[in-house]
Structures are given as C-alpha cells and as structure tokens.
Amino acid sequence: MSDSPDGLPLLAVDNLVVSFTGPNGSSDVVKGVSFCVGRGETVAIVGESGSGKSTMAMSVIRLLAANGKIRAGSIRFENTDLTTKSDTELRSVRGRLIGLVPQDPMSNLNPSMKIGTQVAETLLTHGFATRRDVRGKSHEALRAAGIPEPEQRAAQYPHELSGGLRQRVLVAIGLACRPKLLIADEPTSALDVTVQRTILDQIDRMTAEIGTAVLLITHDLALAAERAQRIIVMNEGEIVEAGPTAQVLATPRHQYTKALLDAAPSIAAVRVDSGHTATGETDAGKPSLVEVREATKIYRPRGNRKEVRAAAGVTFDIPGGKTVAVVGESGSGKTTTSRMLLRLIEPSSGSIFFEGQEIATMDKAQLAGFRQRVQPVFQDPYASLNPMYTIGRIVEEPLAFYKRGGKAQRRARVLELLDQVALSSDVIDRRPAELSGGQRQRVAIARAIALNPDLLICDEPVSALDVMVQAQILRLLDRLQAELGLSLLFISHDLAVVRLIADYVCVMKDGEVVEANSNNEIFENPQHPYTRKLLGSVPGHEIPQGGRTVETRAARASVPTKGARSTAADR
Known part of the structure; x- marks a missing residue:
C-alpha cells in the first residue's frame, strides 16, 4: 500500500455507522466499519446484495438516499474528515478528487442529453476545461476511456450506444478530472465477459497512468481476485474478513468468505449434480425434442x-x-x-x-x-413480474389463462409450485416488491413450470x-x-x-x-x-474452489443430429 510521505492513507474510514429510517423506525445497515485505501492501491469490497457494501461506498462521497444518514464514525480523505463537510464543500470533492463509476449507465446517464455534453458538464464544473476547449477535451476523455470515434459518439444519445459503450462513458466521466480516488460500484456486472475485461483493463490503464486509487465494489469474488491487491468481505453491514487478495483466497478464515468462494462459478468447476436421476434422459438415436x-x-x-x-x-x-x-x-x-x-x-x-x-x-x-x-x-x-399482482396470482396466471382446474384446485397447485421452488407458503399473498431478487426469480420459475x-x-x-x-x-x-x-x-x-x-x-x-x-x-x-x-x-481462472467437490452426472450420451453443421449434441 502506497501512502503519503506522512504515512497517512489516502482514505481512512473509522467505525462508520450508517442508518436508514423506514416505516418501522431506524436501522443500521453499515455497522462500525473501518478500513483504509492507500494511494494508487486497488481495494475490493465484496459481498451479497444487502451486505452494505454500496451504502458504505456512497457514504464516502455523501450520496446516500434522503432517508439515510451517517450516525457515527469518520471518513478521512487526505486527512480531512468528509463527514464534517457541507454540501457545497463536497461538490468540489466529488468528481474532482473522488470519481465515481456507477453500475447502471441507463440510470446514471441523462437520456435527453448528448454524450459529449454530459462529459463536458463534469469538466466545466470542476474547471478542467473552458467553453472554448471543452469539446476537444470531452473527446479526449472519451478516447482515453477506449471509445472509438469519440467525435461521432459525443454527438449521440445514450440509447444509441451499446451497454459496453455506455459504461465506458461513465468511466470517461469518472476519470475526466483525474481524481485521486475512483469508486467503481459494480461497474461491469451486467456486461459480457469480453466487454467486462476491456473496460476493467481500461480502468486499470487510466488509473495507473494518473496514479488513482480504486475502491472496487462487487459481488463477484473472481473479479475482485483478479483486480485488487486487497479484499474486504462484508456481510450484514459488517466487515467479516479483510486482507491481501492471495491470503483471503488461499486461507479464508470466516465461514461467509468460504461460502462466497464455494458459490463462485468458475470455468475450472464441473457440471452441478442434483443427486437425482433424470427422468427425461434421451437415448442415442431418439429424435431430439x-x-x-x-x-x-x-x-x-x-x-x-x-x-x-x-x-x-x-x-x-x-x-x-x-x-x-x-x-x-x-x-x-x-x-x-x-x-x-x-x-x-x-x-x-x-x-x-x-x-x-x-x-x-x-x-x-x-x-x-x-x-x-x-x-x-x-x-x-x-x-418480469407484475408489481401489482400478488405472488399467488402471478403463479396462477398461466393456469387461469388455460383454464386448468377450478379456483380451489389452482390455489392448491400454486402452493405445490411454491414448495417445489423452495418458497414458503406465506409468500402467496405478498407482492414482488416484498421479495428479494432470488425469491422473485424462484417465483418466475414457479410460474414457468405451472403448466408442466x-x-x-x-x-x-x-x-x-x-x-x-x-x-x-x-x-x-x-x-x-x-x-x-x-x-x-x-x-x-x-x-x-x-x-x-x-x-x-x-x-x-x-x-x-x-x-x-x-x-x-x-x-x-x-x-x-x-x-x-x-x-x-473469464475472471478468476485460478480461484481456489474452497475445497468444493462437485460431482458430474453420469456421462451424457451424445445424440446425432441432421445437417452438415456441428451441433450441440453431435459428438
């Protein structure tokens, strides 16, 4: 970790507590978190949704939702406590000293403004360009972020760009003012692996060139392993483990870190095995479905x-x-x-x-x-789920549309389906907004299998x-x-x-x-x-699989197919 001559880190978070106020009162979502980031260092904060990692990151630049507040602790950037700064003072920090690359470009780029205008806005706000030269400097920022034909792209709107190009625009904006710290909050989670690698490589090159430190927020342990010198693991608002990347991966101490490692998909793994015998096995020579x-x-x-x-x-x-x-x-x-x-x-x-x-x-x-x-x-x-419907009605919908059974029979079938996808019966009268992402996807699967x-x-x-x-x-x-x-x-x-x-x-x-x-x-x-x-x-080729032993199913019988092309079941 490279610190300043006085030995102080670039960013030091000490005993940070962040709370949110809801209908049932106030609750802490970040609970006494402490860590630091050195100059030029990349530190990854890893955890599931709801672990508090993004809330902690947004606390650094004081961009919490209206019902959130820093209840205790300090956030020292270059030995200045940002928790004591006014909103006006923080505007000179955000973008200029601390850059941000958020997760979703469609939510964070103005759909009614051209790309070049949005980059120019950052440069002008922080005095990194004048009205006379801002267009050229905007093009330079886009080019530095790996965007081809920046002059043409600058004249386009966000919807006219691919997801990868939109994300690069956010990188260009985040690094346009050559900040000392970049907060990258799930910057590539929705992108293809090749686009993901390209964008992360671009961030690495740009930050290395200007000496910017990176605070990488991700749920992808493989990505963190590949990009960060140190890893911080968060769970339920607390840091459960932290240390050099190689150490955390090779000898995880906390059970939650071990569970993350075990769950991380890897191309070194093998086909999951449910432990069941498939009832739909296809014999060689039998026509495909x-x-x-x-x-x-x-x-x-x-x-x-x-x-x-x-x-x-x-x-x-x-x-x-x-x-x-x-x-x-x-x-x-x-x-x-x-x-x-x-x-x-x-x-x-x-x-x-x-x-x-x-x-x-x-x-x-x-x-x-x-x-x-x-x-x-x-x-x-x-x-994909109607937010106005109850879970019961969502799962029942295909049964009702195709007139499968009476109302009582359909409700019984819905309860059976919820049990099949490991959801408790009490979700039947709840709505999608009351469920987690994983629970919602289970509902979607239950609806999909309703008609057998x-x-x-x-x-x-x-x-x-x-x-x-x-x-x-x-x-x-x-x-x-x-x-x-x-x-x-x-x-x-x-x-x-x-x-x-x-x-x-x-x-x-x-x-x-x-x-x-x-x-x-x-x-x-x-x-x-x-x-x-x-x-x-694919990131994380060499991540240890946490001792996981996943057995393959019995060898699959290959199925010959017609036609000259190589097909998925022909060898």
Missing part, C-alpha cells in the same frame, strides 16, 4: 440503412431432458434465436421443429399447445443475481430438470455459469454458431479462436 435448422433472421430497417443479420444459419438440437447453453456476447444472436424458438418472431429463412413438427406451420390449436409446453424464464426478476412444460427457455436467468443466489437458482433448475424431465435452453454470456449447468454448449458470434460440442469438450478443448477468447476473458 427441438431441432433448429439453418434459422436466419434478417431485419430490414426503413430507408436506405443496411440490413441487420441477427441470426445466420443457426443449427443445433435440444435433446429431451438435457440442457443446451447458447453463449456469446451482446449482439451475437443468442436472444434472437430464443425468440424464434418461442415463435415470438418469425425466421426469415430456415426451420425450427418441436417433436418433429415445424412450429411455423402450426395452426391456432397446435400453437396453443406448443406455448403450454415451452415456457420462458426471463433475465430480470424485477421487470417440456422445455424451459432461460434467457440470462441468473445474470442479475449475486453469486450465492446464482448457485441456489442453478441447483434449483438442475433439481427441477431431474424431477420433471425438463429440457433447458440456457441463454447466457457467463461461461462460468454455463460450465455449471449445461450438457452441451453452442458458441455464437455475429449471428452464427461458430462452435458446438459437449460441455467438457468446449471448456477443455475449445477449437474456435472466439471460444478461446471468451474463455480467456
């Missing part, structure tokens, strides 16, 4: 703009009772493929067969039956969840698959998660399947350069 053949989707924008080939000749099979994962970066075509399979959009060419019947030729009655047998589980449990489907299409179902909740949901899906004989199409950008859940893997790039094989072959013997690039971008 789903056959996707040369499926192509082309969007033709209005005017003279170039057509977009979202999917190009996609071919793979989904065997009965198996999990096929489709992985790739944003824009690779994986979600387009899942939407074609759900028949939410029609292929421009090619065919998709369900139990041998082409779904595009199904009549109204056949399509109704198909929709009951193929159910989606979406990425965001906050957006044959296939679940899971589109990034755990990407919004912490690693420990991720592990719970993956084990739940594996158990339900074994008990119900489900097939799964698992859409993900996270290869470490795919390693734990998939039997077969299809890797997509620019709308095409560039490699498809069994789980073990993809991870242990990747053939395509893009697959190797994806694997190389």
